Amino acid sequence: MEIKDRPANHESNLAQSRQDAKAARAFAPLRETLDTRSSHPIGLLAGAGRFPIVFAEKARQAGIRVVCVGVRDAASPELIGLTHRFHWTGVAQLGRVIRCFKREGIERAVMAGKILKSVVHTRWRVWRLRPDWRMIRFWFSRSRKDNRDDNLLLGLIEEFARDGIYFESALNLCPELLVKSGILTRRKPTAGEIHDVEFGWELAKEMGRLDIGQSIAVKERTVLAVEAIEGTDRAIARAGELCRSGNFTVVKVAKPQQDMRFDVPTVGCSTIETLRQAGGRVLAIEAGKTILLDETETLALADRYGITIVAR
Numbered sequence: 001m002e003i004k005d006r007p008a009n010h011e012s013n014l015a016q017s018r019q020d021a022k023a024a025r026a027f028a029p030l031r032e033t034l035d036t037r038s039s040h041p042i043g044l045l046a047g048a049g050r051f052p053i054v055f056a057e058k059a060r061q062a063g064i065r066v067v068c069v070g071v072r073d074a075a076s077p078e079l080i081g082l083t084h085r086f087h088w089t090g091v092a093q094l095g096r097v098i099r100c101f102k103r104e105g106i107e108r109a110v111m112a113g114k115i116l117k118s119v120v121h122t123r124w125r126v127w128r129l130r131p132d133w134r135m136i137r138f139w140f141s142r143s144r145k146d147n148r149d150d151n152l153l154l155g156l157i158e159e160f161a162r163d164g165i166y167f168e169s170a171l172n173l174c175p176e177l178l179v180k181s182g183i184l185t186r187r188k189p190t191a192g193e194i195h196d197v198e199f200g201w202e203l204a205k206e207m208g209r210l211d212i213g214q215s216i217a218v219k220e221r222t223v224l225a226v227e228a229i230e231g232t233d234r235a236i237a238r239a240g241e242l243c244r245s246g247n248f249t250v251v252k253v254a255k256p257q258q259d260m261r262f263d264v265p266t267v268g269c270s271t272i273e274t275l276r277q278a279g280g281r282v283l284a285i286e287a288g289k290t291i292l293l294d295e296t297e298t299l300a301l302a303d304r305y306g307i308t309i310v311a312r
Helices: 010-036 051-061 078-082 094-103 117-121 125-129 133-139 149-161 191-209 232-242 269-278 295-305
Strands: 042-046 066-071 085-089 108-112 166-168 215-219 222-226 248-252 280-285 308-311
Touching: 042 051, 051 066, 051 078, 051 108, 066 078, 066 094, 085 094, 094 133, 094 149, 117 125, 133 149, 149 166, 191 215, 191 222, 191 248, 191 280, 215 232, 222 232, 232 248, 232 269, 232 280, 269 280, 269 295, 295 308
Parallel strands: 042 066, 042 108, 066 085, 108 166, 248 280, 280 308
Antiparallel strands: 215 222, 215 248
16 A cells, blocks of 8 residues: 655645755755865764764765764764764854864865754753853854754854855765655555554644654554654654554654755664664655665664554
């Protein structure tokens, strides 16, 4: 049984075409940089997860020098051996990141990896995070109306641009990571699970529009858990705690206004392990807008656990 996208009307097609054209113009400078093998290296601001490692490996294979600034307690030390130069930074040391990139002659950079925003709300955060003056000034800026993810990250990108450092999408170097549409695993969804995917899809898109989160867990068209600041894995775990019978569906989508330079939805082996431990049975993701890391291993793991992965 197939899951197909609903037919889009003319207006939505036109809007999507305009959005795609805008994205293409935004990503063109990085393509030019990579194609010409500029003498300038590419900067990598790395958080947690496999995505920064995959990007660094792909750049190395392509003969592109990468200068990485890794967020301490998030980025993998494996990046040290994969990049031309490597620097550690604290999560709240914005000024240090900018200085590191400028010293290395970085003009173009990418973001990859996850930073949980919950660190901002730790107790005694000023002493624990030790923000530098640049971060303090940015955090308390009156020009930003709130601290939702998009506003924060767009504000950070603007802050780097003031120093001549421009962020592009890491996916321009590895577009093959974006998942293709279809049922990707051996097990196909049941009719009830398809209904849950469709139900959860609309809600997840609305959450994305509001910039709350990108994932939602549902069962029998009932919402079990909604992702917010805690991230997808902890939202899935919470769904398992609330649905002891298991066999629920997780839907993870891109935001309608998704900026592919940052916060692109990402799944991989760790997502499947979390889903199995929580008792989930179906993972629905958005084709062409979701990163599927270590595809062969991730799909094999899902097949071993009898979990369905659908990209629509």
